[in-house]
Amino acid sequence: MSTTPPQQGSTSRTRRTAVVILALWCLVALAGCAFGAGPSAAEAKTIKLAVSDDPTRHMALWALEHGKVDTGGIDVEVAYLPNETATQAFQTRQYDLIEASPVSVAASAASGFQTRIVSAGVLNRTGTVVYVRSNSAIRGGSDFKGARIAIGSLGGSSTQELRFVLQEDYGLDTSLKGGDVVLQPASPDSVFTLLKQGQFDGAVMLNRASYLAGKDPSLRVALEVSKEASAITHASATQTVLVTYPDVEDVKRDALAEVSSALAASVAYARDHKAEVAKEAAQGNAATADYLQWWWQHADLRFGSLVDADIAGVEAFWTMAETVGQIKDKPSFDDLRSSAAPEPS
Template sequence: MRSLKKVLATISGLFLFTAGESVFAAESISYAYLKDPAQEALIYAIKAGKIKSDKITIDLKALTVPSLTQATTTKQFDVIQTSALAVPDAATRGLDLKIIGIGQKLVPNGEGMALWTTAESSIKSIQDLKGKSLGVTGLKSMGTTMIRLALLKRYGFNVSLAGGDVKLVEMPSPNLPAALSQHRIEATNLIPTQAFQVRSDPNFKKFGDLSGDIKALIGSDVVYSVLVSYPDRLKARPEAFKEFIRIMKASLDYTQANRAEVFRAVSKETGMPVEYFEAWFDHYISFPVIVGQKDIVSLEKIWSFSKELGVISSYPSGVAAVWQGVLSQ
């Protein structure tokens, strides 16, 4: 009888333990981010188990820009990294997005908006762009909008999409360096991986950088991308999303404090040299995660200028666009 009681007690204990695990199991947050080697450095501490949470697990998925755009519409993920312009654009289509974090920002006095041409080109300054063709990834993309803004406000260009001083030639980002070298376009702005590769290539030259011009217009560091989610999901699981932001910030802090370790690891994983990651963090992009008051002001000014250029038709206030759950932290 005692043996039977012991067995029943053991079974009962196991059942309660299992049930307890089920009840208190960590919630899952799915996160889709830009497919780029440097992004892996940002989440290295999460993937490597250096930063952990007993409240949530994060399901990570790297996607291209077109796939991120599609996933935003289909609500495939809980959190998505997307362009700062996606928030007002989605609102005009009836899709409410809330900003829960700041993604990429242009590094002050960096090279994120550098303009490139071929070594033999007659283009030597930004003013020389008049009458030339400029390769862009999208006519209404964040990068193109910032270029048009700087050329209009700082250099007096006519930046109309049709009949402007610069002919904008739209093509996929991977095609830009080849199109430039083959003279199908006369100038372009390159993403960091491409810019890093061509800056030591004697066949290309940098003839200007609009980063400082854009910052002067916006009045603060330019918010290039944001982390967004959906109001119903935020309302249903507010603590889980707050924990997601905490973990993302902790991962970024780990990277900044252990750059040598992280850069070596992601270099081995991605095949990009350590020097690329150093350049990305020092000269191209920052990724603060936490939403600051200056970021809200930056977003409103970006949206205001974008409306002036006809890129978006309307926009919300910065405060209304940001989830109150992160503003109160």
């Protein structure tokens, strides 16, 4: 039985064709793996930003949202979250960049939930004060022993400042149970009326409530909490920060840095055009616009900034939290600093 010898040229071509097909298949497979493992180009160029739904934040972001600043080609999707939950919402991981409390960030890090600080948020210079009725016998911090004070929340930043000052400057026991003062959470909408009715001996007034209380002759300031806290810690407290997550930072570092620069520019625009931006953020409400201009006298917007003073403000906040037992130990700022943050100065 005879056989036909193989045709050498035909076999070589077949093998070469198979090798080429195999190589192309591998490249396609690798490309598919690469695309599946990371975000698309559009996703990498988008930053989902979430901040507290407060007129001061609308003021901070007005220029960014109205095309007054360059975002470096990054699409910034802004979400405004309810004030009651905003500073804890970073734990949901729904956003790339989110406003949070430095104390919550520190406490979460201690439990293993990692975030990275990209920039400061709101700096509190003189915003936390305790009001009393004008005819009250309370004249200073030591007079609050045995008093009932209305606060926003037991874990709030203003409560932390108050406890710290009463403890460090006046030697009062500020334990939440069995201390020298009774700290009672109350709705911001009701605290003004409740104080005037005598249901509290004093009340921590913040933001708009403090603005209104300052106009009421039946009330007066008995304790400048922020001023006294700053004198002890040698820094004004940075009450909020913008944070991201290590995995987001790895993928979107450049986009986060671009957005941080845009945020700094947006805040600078608001600072340089206070009346104009306050009016726009107030959406035609003259009282809100007036309040926003008042607000600048007591606080500052620091989105996109992380200079030494901002860091000192965060560390001051951590010092107060550690002193009153809200966190066990202060973290190292360098351990929580994002590589997308502005360079230190």
